[in-house]
Amino acid sequence: MTITNSVRACLFITAVTIAGPLAALEYKETPGLDPSLPPVAERLPAEPLIVDLEATGRKVGKQGGSLDTLIGRAKDVRLINVWGYARLVGYNEKMDLVPDILADVEVEDGRIFTLHTREGHKWSNGEPFGAEDFRYFFEEIASNESLTPSGLPPFLTVNGKGPKFEVLDETTVRYTWDEPNPLFLPELAKARAPFIYRPAHYLKNFHEKYGDPDFIAAEAKKGKSRDWAPLHNKKDDMYNAKNVDMPSLQPWVRNRDDSDLRFVLERNPYYHRVDSAGQQLPYIDEVVMTVADGKLIPAKTQAGESNLQARNLSFADITVLKKGEKQNGYVTALWSNSKGSEISILPNLTVKDPVWRELLRDTRFRHALSLGIDRNLLNRVLFFGLGKPVNDTVLPTSPLYKAEFATKWAEYDPEQANALLDEIGLTKRNGEGTRLMPDGRPLEIIVETAGEDQVQDDALELVKEMWGEIGIELFAKPSQRDNMRERAITGDLVMSVWSGFENGIPTSEMPPENYAPVRGDAFSWHKWGDYYETKGEGGEKPDWAPAERLMELYTAWLGSRTPEERTAIWEEILQIHADETIHIGLVSGVPQPVVVKDVENVPLEGIYGWDPGAQFGIHRMDEFYFPNPK
Secondary structure: OEEEOOOOOOOOOOOOEOOOOHHHOOOEOOOOOOOOOOOHHHHOOOOOEEEOOHHHOOOOOOOOOEEEEEEOOHHHHHHHHHHOOOOOEEEOOOOOEEEOOOOEEEEEOOOEEEEEOOOOOEOOOOOEOOHHHHHHHHHHHHOOOOOOOOOOOHHHOEOOEOOEEEEEEOOEEEEEOOOOOOOHHHHHOOOOOOOOOOOHHHHHHHOOOOOOHHHHHHHHHHOOOOOHHHHHHHHOOOOOOOOOOOOOOOOEEEOOOOOOOEEEEEEOOOOOEEEOOOEEOOOOOEEEEEEOOOOOHHHHHHOOOOOEEOOOOOHHHHHHHHHOHHHHOOEEEEEEEOOOOOEEEEEOOOOOOHHHHHHHOOHHHHHHHHHOOOHHHHHHHHHOOOOEOOOOOOOOOOOOOOHHHHHOOOOOOHHHHHHHHHHHOOOOEOOOOOEEOOOOOEOEEEEEEOOOOHHHHHHHHHHHHHHHOOOOEEEEEEOOHHHHHHHHHHOOOOEEEEOOOOOOOOOOOOOOOOOOOOOOOOOOOHHHHHHHHOOOOOOOOOOOHHHHHHHHHHHHHHOOOOHHHHHHHHHHHHHHHHHHOOOEEEEEOOOEEEEEOOOEOOOOOOEEOOOOOOOOHHHOHHHOEOOOOO
16 A cells, blocks of 8 residues: 555554466355355456455454344344445454455545556456446536436535546546645444445446436336336335445355345355465355344353354343353354443433523533543442443543543532532522422433443433432433434434443544544434534534534544644544543443354454454454365
8 A cells, every 4th residue: 555645644454465477376166155156266356355365363264054043123134234344444453444345545645546456356256346337436426417316425524525437447546636635534434434446247237327218117017116216216226235236345145135034144156255275265154144132142152152243242141141151152253342331321411402402501410410420330340340430432442541530520429419510509599409400490311322231321320310419410311213313303302321432542633523523423413413424404503602613623623634633633632532421331342242153263362342343353253164064
């Protein structure tokens, strides 16, 4: 990867790939594959990505076997495209961006990106993959008003302007912006990546510009689509794994139109990665995803019904899972959770009630709420002392971590909490000892919960007692995720409980989108995030000084050109969060159980998170194998 004055100074090729003449490596045929397929040397790119497993402390594996895992909903079959984590560029376990599907990336001045695909790379159906697939996405999908009426996605625009797109040759494309675009490469590495390429040979059949009109009309009628555009969008399924005819570059592909209870994902015979012994990855032949009641998945896992399980398992299940290890032949690994906090209480700073809005935006009030929580007690009672009683912020594994970010205003000090509440003027109380709000209402905080996590409910019961000691009454209100989001949109949500910042392990090269009001799905500032996402057409413009400064810093990060600039920006963002206690984090660093049965190359210590991480993705699930495949 070539970087010139780049906004991506941290991008480089790591030691997981082997340099040197490829002719020295003899490729081996995969047992059990359809004999009518071309030989492996013809299925692989001219220069595949060759993985040196021993350099990363892993073993060269064996091909074959079927891996069972459990999912709580039929739509979770899409996780196969997360866990497989074949990306143009992706994060490794050190959180560096490295080429994957791409052979190389050249970046000039942070604004000119030249992408090189691998010569001879093929889609899962054997058709060529290359520059035309990028052109088709950019010109025929993203720039087509019928297919994408909202226009280019934000990561493809800088100051509202898209890039100049060029096809340089059959394996090379270039994107040129007038100003730096530091969002571009990190976006390509996400768990739910935007996939800026599409199988043009397949989707052209459903595009009015290329396809046969009679065929399109017949397919639209069959699929109950009103015309070609919704039909094309339905067929264009790179993420959800619903369209079994959609070619893929992922390690496993859904080729069968299964029932809604059991999905079989088969190996991609044209996958671009091989090991140092010449074996094509993935090692495992198929992944079988079986739908089960989410509440029963821990028990089913303990009974040995899953070879690899983290989804629908939580810290509360560890004791039960450990008890079943010997009898059912599995190991319960404990991975680090990458979220900023296991549990975080989120004041809604854009609540519509004017009295609540003024109170929640008063820094002293949020400090009092935080000081009124005994995090050490929560950690002992809920997590056996295995977590860390700190704020919702970056974790010690992040290069941006400072102890102050974790501990500021996080000590249990009810005396100081009471003093702050008195200072605000909340000195009057009712007959039950509950403080009164400025308008005379009892200071009763309704904290809404999605009802998906019993530990969150248990935490609120404990916090209720603690806040009662400082004159605040807490009422937990069970709800559902969609209802909570709707109430955040309307401004009726006052406070909620959720997990902490999605990315607790950022580097300065990652966008600070979780930490600034730029997303409309944030319970703590929905209206500000909606304003940003809709370019001012929805939501509310930030009118609170810390939020305004966070927006300024986010904008500065987007225009930054050096790692030093981005580090300074991140540090100020994190300092604002520490000073303001925007999220009231309770406990962080709580282990995530990962059950492993009969599978090798799964790390006993790992990072479990969505972005970055893709759950199993950064740990390269295509390298997991059965020592005795059946």
